[in-house]
Amino acid sequence: MPPRLAFALVCLVAMLGGVVAVVKQGQLPPADFTFNNDTEIESLDPAVVTGQPEGRIIDELYEGLVKLGPKDRKPMPGVAERWEVSDDGLTYTFHLRRDAKWSDGSPVTARDFVYSMRRFLDPLTLAEYAYQAWYLKNAKRYSRAARGVEIGDRVEVELLEPSADALPFARGEVLRGELVGVETDPGVAAEMLDDPAKFIDYRTFVVSIDGEEQRFRIGDRVPARAPTGAKPCRQLTLDFAEVGFRAIDDYTVETVLESPTPYWLNLLGFYPLAPVNQRCIETHGPAKWTEAENLVTNGPFRLEFRRLRDRIRLRKNPHYWNRDGVALETIDALAVQSLTTSFNLYETGKVDWITKVTPLIARELFEAEPPRDDFNPDAQFGTYFYAFNVTRKPFDDPRVRQALVLALDREEIVTTACAGELPARSFTPPGLPNYDAPECPDTNVERAKELLAEAGYPDGTGFPKIEILYNYEQQHQTIAELIRKQWRRNLGIDVSTRNEEWGSFLSSQRQQKYDVMRRAWIGDYLDPNTFLDLFVTDGENNATGWGDPEYDRLIREAKAEADPEVRIEMLAEAERILMREVPIMPIYYYVSRSMVKPYVYGWYNNLEDRHPLWALSIDRTATGPNDFMSSEPVREIKLNRREPEGAEQ
Structure with a gap:
């Protein structure tokens, strides 16, 4: 079938799906701006989510001390109207605007930021991104709870019940004092005491509170072996007053860092x-605070409603300090998983922006004559990769992981399943100044077979059946099937595939319920560290189980290194270790494939592929190019294609 005919049939088949999706809208008045957010979001709690779909919504509902610009992603005033930085680069003083308010009309104060940072770092919050705030003085020690304190430290002891005058879902009553002793249960084996997962099970913490020594056991009950008089508590942490984040007064926030961090302002946005x-x-x-009727936010928009398997509607926040600078009154974010249906909704005028199109459609758009003004692919600071669960055999053997990487044909993948993406052999994408990312070896099937034989699996004999897990999307399925066939063809091993919906997929990742998993990472700021610090031992986003002491040391010391050239080389050396040990397998570098209607203004290509909706405006009468159409690409994007043997070049 000719490619263009196939393309037309795909669009026709998608029509029914698109109509069904739109019928759900019923008599709902259309929003000023509608986009497809690709899936159901996991949560609207900024502290606990990590995905792009969630980030697109949360960026509109909340505003930090700073926000990031739509074009160059540089920090600009948010709730803080101005700030100063000390000469040593450690202390940032933020002055909050007096007219910043929550969506219920109450003022946003410095104490709101202190509460939120404490909650974000609280080990009970289980924030996977908590490490992004560990640049703050003592923040990591606070997040490590009882494991982060030492004799002589000021500590907080959170009791099991809130104080009598607290709101119903407040923390337990908090006592403060000095840690003066840690008593270990007698007769406990040394290996049990050294087990981080059981650190608190055999210890009683002695805290001096107002001159009186009190003993505490962490947990909801006091075990029989505990000393007489020991009290149960929910947790014991470093006193948050020791963390470098405080309110000087109602409208001044001070942050103190462990070492100079050039991208600290970007992280605060x-x-x-x-x-x-x-x-x-x-x-x-x-369970209830993020529901539409309860949610209180401080960003340019508020949550009007959320319909599962349909849409989220945002409405301009009338209490937002810069409400007059926000052009859109309403935004709809659809949850359509099918990219083909998403494209059909775009083509029929039901949505104004789609975040990506299928490779098949992208190829047609690349070749369209005349070129489409609303399709402008660009380089993106992201990598598509597979992760190995090294806590399971045979992935605990680096020779097995190396063999699987060497048996991968990236060119076949980007040619068959992609459109414009570039094969990846490093984890950090290209495009950063002064950083040349070390690479893993290219395809070498013979060497892969040798390594597999060295690991005890000659020609795949005895190799256990393994499974590739991915979240459902047609492209992910195509790639998983290609890799399954490549590994079977090149190594003689048996591989199956399984897909899960987004929420279940994230849960499987966190709980390490997988063999090999499809993953991706889009940089949170333009620095190699945003990629490389993912894989420190026991890192919140390191779901591989892999760790390496030298890698950890390099990442840790790079954060404290003042010389930029030395720092970059330390990060490069860390990536050499990562690409040698390969707990992950880079597959391709992302290219953004958004489509945006010509009447949308304020939407720019950028390496992070993040597009704040508060910056958008609509002019359906305009005849000139919008910002998207006139923006300069970061680098030329070329369609990757594999020519048949003997074809004319």
């Missing part, structure tokens, strides 16, 4: 560090 409303959370509790 990253959605997990956004403020949340304490009264909202403590009144409605973890």
Whole structure:
């Protein structure tokens, strides 16, 4: 079948799916701007999510001390109207605007930011991005709870029940004092005491509170072996007053860093560090506070409603300090997973922006004559990769991982399943100044067979059946099937594939319920560290189980290194280790494939592929190019194609 005819049939088949999706809208008045957010979001709590679909919504509902511009992604005033940085680069002082308010009309204060940062770092919050705030003085020690404190430290002891005058879902009552002793249960084996997962099970913490020594056991009960008089508590942490994040007064926030961090302002504009409303959370509790009728936010938009398997509607926040600078009154974010249906909705005028198109459609758009003004692919600071669960055999053997990487044919993947993407042999994408990312070896099937034989699996004999896990999307399925066939063809091993919906997929990742998993990472800021610090031992986003002491040391010391050239080389050396040990397998570098209607203004290509909706405006009468159409690409994108043997070049 000719390619263009196939393309037309795909669009025709998608029509029914698109109509069904739109019928759900019923009599709902159309929003000023509608886009497809690709899937159902996991949560609207900025502290606990990590995905792009969630980030697109949260960026509009909340605003941090700074926000990031739509074009160059540089920090600009948010709730903080100005700030100063000390000469040593460690202390940032933020001055909050007096007219910043929550969507219920109450003022946003410095204490809201302190509450939110404490909650973000609280080990009980289970924030996977908590490490992004560990640049703050003592923040990592606070996040490590009892494992982060030492004798002589000021500590917080959170009791099991809130104080009598607290809101129903507040923290337990908090006592503060000095840690003066740690008593270990007698007769416990040394290996049990050294097990991080059981650190608190055999220890009693002695805290001096107002001159009186009190003993505490962490947990909801006091075990029989505990000393007489030991009290149960929910947790014991470093006193948050020791963390480099404090309110000087109602409208001044001070942050103190462990070492100079050139991208600290960018991180403060990253959605997990956004403020949340304490009264909202403590009144409605973890299951209810993000519901539309309860949610209190401080961003340019508020949540009007959320319909599962349909859409989220945002409406301009009338209490937002810069509401007059926000052009859109309403935004709809659809949750259509099928990219073909998404494209059909775009082509029939039901949506104004789609985040990506299928490779088949992208190829047609690349070749369209005349070129489409609303399709402008560009380089993106992201990598598509597979992760190996090294806690499971045979992936605990680096020779097996190396063999699987060497048996991968990236050219076949980008030719068959992609359109414009570039084969990846490093984890950090190209495009950063002064950083040449070290690479893993290219395809070498013979060497892959040798390594597999060295690991005890000659020609795949005895190799256990393994499974590739991916979240459902047609392209992910195509890639998984290609890799399954490549590994079977090249190594003689048996591989199956399985897909899960987004929420279940994320849960499987966190719990390491997989053999090999499809993953991707889009940089949170333009620096190699945003990729490389993912894989420190026991890192919150390191779901591979892999760790390496030298890698950890390099990442840790690079964060404290003042000389930029030395720092970059340390990061490069860390990536050499990562590409030698290959707990992950780079596959391709992302290319953005958005489509945006010509009447949308304020939408720009950028390496992070993040597009704040508060910056958008609509002019359906305009005849000139919009910002998207006139923006300069970061680098030339070429369609990857494999020519048949003997074809004319």
